[in-house]
Amino acid sequence: MTEIIIHGIPGSPYVRTPLLVCEEKGVSYTLAAMAFGTGAHKAPEHLARHPFGRIPAMEHGDFRLYETQAIARYIDRAFDGPALTPADPKAAARMDQVLNIVDWYVMPSITSAIGFNRVIKPIFGMPADDDAVAAAIEPARTCVKALEDILGGKAYFAGDRVSLADLSAVSHLDFLATTPEGADMMAGSPLLGWLERMAERPSVAKTTMHRMMNLPEPAAA
Numbered sequence: 001m002t003e004i005i006i007h008g009i010p011g012s013p014y015v016r017t018p019l020l021v022c023e024e025k026g027v028s029y030t031l032a033a034m035a036f037g038t039g040a041h042k043a044p045e046h047l048a049r050h051p052f053g054r055i056p057a058m059e060h061g062d063f064r065l066y067e068t069q070a071i072a073r074y075i076d077r078a079f080d081g082p083a084l085t086p087a088d089p090k091a092a093a094r095m096d097q098v099l100n101i102v103d104w105y106v107m108p109s110i111t112s113a114i115g116f117n118r119v120i121k122p123i124f125g126m127p128a129d130d131d132a133v134a135a136a137i138e139p140a141r142t143c144v145k146a147l148e149d150i151l152g153g154k155a156y157f158a159g160d161r162v163s164l165a166d167l168s169a170v171s172h173l174d175f176l177a178t179t180p181e182g183a184d185m186m187a188g189s190p191l192l193g194w195l196e197r198m199a200e201r202p203s204v205a206k207t208t209m210h211r212m213m214n215l216p217e218p219a220a221a
């Protein structure tokens with residue numbers, strides 16, 4: 001069977017999602033790792049895979065694909081293993097809704113502002129942009145509340161089984177409570193129980209940002 005190749009920087013939330021999908025499906029893959037801060041994702045070799053110069057990009061034989069949602073859905077559809085998309089149209093719509101919330105609202109506030117400044121930059125000794133973090137607090141709170149509302153009393157976002165929604169959201173949220181701002185907005189949140197459930201999954205434990213970067217796991221703030 002032709003192996004999936006994921007190009008990207010180890011520890012990147014968007015790169016983690018297709019790795020989680022492969023792990024959950026039992027699909028073997030190779031992470032073609034790029035080093036952080038080298039600009040490798042803007043080099044011509046990568047721009048040939050991804051004209052927008054972002055990560056991840058996938059290769060499966062001669063089939064090349066970029067955009068995380070497309071990659072995740074392709075791996076889910078193309079391989080045997082547990083279905084990661086609910087059959088029920090309403091549950092599938094909830095999954096789609098969470099995938100879009102992550103892309104449009106979680107990414108700029110929680111991932112790019114809070115996560116990058118509070119988690120990634122300290123690892124590389126870079127100064128945090130506290131103004132960017134401050135500006136992200138309210139949009140991030142809206143994300144947390146919206147995701148809490150969708151989760152409701154369910155075990156996972158789209159029902160009682162893990163779906164692409166959970167694998168996408170955990171990639172962007174699992175470091176949030178380790179930041180002071182995130183710990184404050186997550187205090188008492190039902191998302192903490194969901195994160196604990198997700199953390200017990202071998203796929204999630206194997207692909208944490210710190211593990212992918214060969215760093216010790218941080219304690220909660």
Ligand SMILES: N[C@@H](CCC(=O)N[C@@H](CS)C(=O)NCC(=O)O)C(=O)O
Pocket residue numbers: 012013014015041053054055056066067068069103
């Ligand atoms: N819409 C893209 C977004 C991917 C994305 O923004 N990835 C980040 C890494 S987590 C990236 O490539 N950042 C580098 C940059 O913006 O130059 C997707 O879903 O794959």
